Amino acid sequence: MILVCGGAGYIGSHTVFELIDQGEEVIIVDNLQTGHKGAIHKKAKFYEGNIKDRTFLDRVFRENEIDAVIHFAANSLVGESMENPLKYYDNNVYGTQVLLEALHKHHVKKIVFSSTAATYGEPENIPIRENDRTEPTNAYGETKLAMEKMFKWADFAYGIKYISLRYFNVAGAHVSAQIGEDHNPETHLIPLILQVPLGKREHISIFGEDYDTYDGTCVRDYIHVTDLANAHILAVEKLRTGSNSKIYNLGNGEGFSVKEMIEAARKVTNHPIKTVSADRRAGDPATLVASAKKATNELKWHLKYTNIEDIILSAWKWHQNKPNGFEE
Numbered sequence: 001m002i003l004v005c006g007g008a009g010y011i012g013s014h015t016v017f018e019l020i021d022q023g024e025e026v027i028i029v030d031n032l033q034t035g036h037k038g039a040i041h042k043k044a045k046f047y048e049g050n051i052k053d054r055t056f057l058d059r060v061f062r063e064n065e066i067d068a069v070i071h072f073a074a075n076s077l078v079g080e081s082m083e084n085p086l087k088y089y090d091n092n093v094y095g096t097q098v099l100l101e102a103l104h105k106h107h108v109k110k111i112v113f114s115s116t117a118a119t120y121g122e123p124e125n126i127p128i129r130e131n132d133r134t135e136p137t138n139a140y141g142e143t144k145l146a147m148e149k150m151f152k153w154a155d156f157a158y159g160i161k162y163i164s165l166r167y168f169n170v171a172g173a174h175v176s177a178q179i180g181e182d183h184n185p186e187t188h189l190i191p192l193i194l195q196v197p198l199g200k201r202e203h204i205s206i207f208g209e210d211y212d213t214y215d216g217t218c219v220r221d222y223i224h225v226t227d228l229a230n231a232h233i234l235a236v237e238k239l240r241t242g243s244n245s246k247i248y249n250l251g252n253g254e255g256f257s258v259k260e261m262i263e264a265a266r267k268v269t270n271h272p273i274k275t276v277s278a279d280r281r282a283g284d285p286a287t288l289v290a291s292a293k294k295a296t297n298e299l300k301w302h303l304k305y306t307n308i309e310d311i312i313l314s315a316w317k318w319h320q321n322k323p324n325g326f327e328e
């Protein structure tokens, strides 16, 4: 049985769908602070509650034969983390501490969790490799790095094996178009671009056109959420075969600029998508592209979505199907 913390959220819900497709029994813990009831798979057992609540977690672990945990539950808005860093330490670091205490108490020795490209900060090399320097430029990334360190020492002391997955830019939606990205506020580029052809915004703002990149706009590595979900399943399988703790980058290995993303979205939606130049957004590195060779080699991870237009199309189908997200 796999416990998925944050299984009602964007990436968590997609991972639950893949797990259930593969015949796993799934328990979800989520307090629905950003997740949605409508994103919860009907075959999953759902406990509504907070990972910071020891008594609640204790009950979940007592009532179920959990052999591994996948942990997505966190706050993840970079801007908010700069204004209210302690909120991030509380939910991300302390929340993970309480969760790890429950694993230790109930003798669960396997956990896979969400880390981020934000642990690197300004990259020293492109593509970024797992042993490159980690110097986060925002509080969100710093809490994720602190979580990684907490896992390291929990492994040392209690033998809890972990796989930390450092995601780059997660995008797209489930092939059924029944679940997809629904964040409020939305800050991510692709859903914001698609709000223009949906008629929900006039234009997309380009945050900075004077970066040191080939067209002056920021370059990112976009990875489809289903490919990402599958990496979590491979990571659980790896831990089940007795693997040591590991850290992997998850990305496509190819960068696209903001302007290229808008152009690709124009092709997919057949809409002119008006753009407006805007100031740089604080803390945005010019280029973030992953080397995911380690995950490819060691997890035998293979991508289904390598074409950026296919990734955008899957998001477009979701937003067309549910223009107001999970809201009825």
Ligand SMILES: NC(=O)c1ccc[n+]([C@@H]2O[C@H](COP(=O)([O-])OP(=O)(O)OC[C@H]3O[C@@H](n4cnc5c(N)ncnc54)[C@H](O)[C@@H]3O)[C@@H](O)[C@H]2O)c1
Pocket (backbone or CB within 6 Å): 005, 006, 007, 008, 009, 010, 011, 012, 029, 030, 031, 032, 033, 034, 035, 036, 049, 050, 051, 052, 071, 072, 073, 074, 075, 076, 091, 095, 114, 115, 116, 117, 167, 168, 169, 170
């Ligand atoms: N979306 C991205 O591009 C991206 C990139 C890198 C890393 N990540 C990380 O991946 C994870 C999932 O991201 P997402 O985009 O799916 O976010 P999300 O907000 O959609 O999902 C997070 C889920 O966790 C739940 N949650 C949060 N705190 C909780 C708590 N204390 N107790 C119980 N449930 C709680 C929320 O209700 C939500 O359902 C996060 O840890 C995030 O930091 C996301």
Ligand SMILES: O=c1ccn([C@@H]2O[C@H](COP(=O)(O)OP(=O)(O)O[C@H]3O[C@H](CO)[C@H](O)[C@H](O)[C@H]3O)[C@@H](O)[C@H]2O)c(=O)[nH]1
Pocket (backbone or CB within 6 Å): 076, 116, 117, 118, 167, 168, 169, 170, 187, 188, 189, 190, 192, 204, 205, 206, 207, 208, 218, 219, 220, 258, 281, 284, 288
């Ligand atoms: O309206 C917008 C929104 C975004 N952008 C630009 O588009 C690019 C992508 O922005 P996103 O907000 O979609 O993604 P980020 O690269 O900022 O963030 C991603 O990577 C971060 C690590 O750097 C965190 O992990 C975060 O959770 C994850 O979504 C950035 O250059 C951003 O400046 C715009 O130009 N206009």
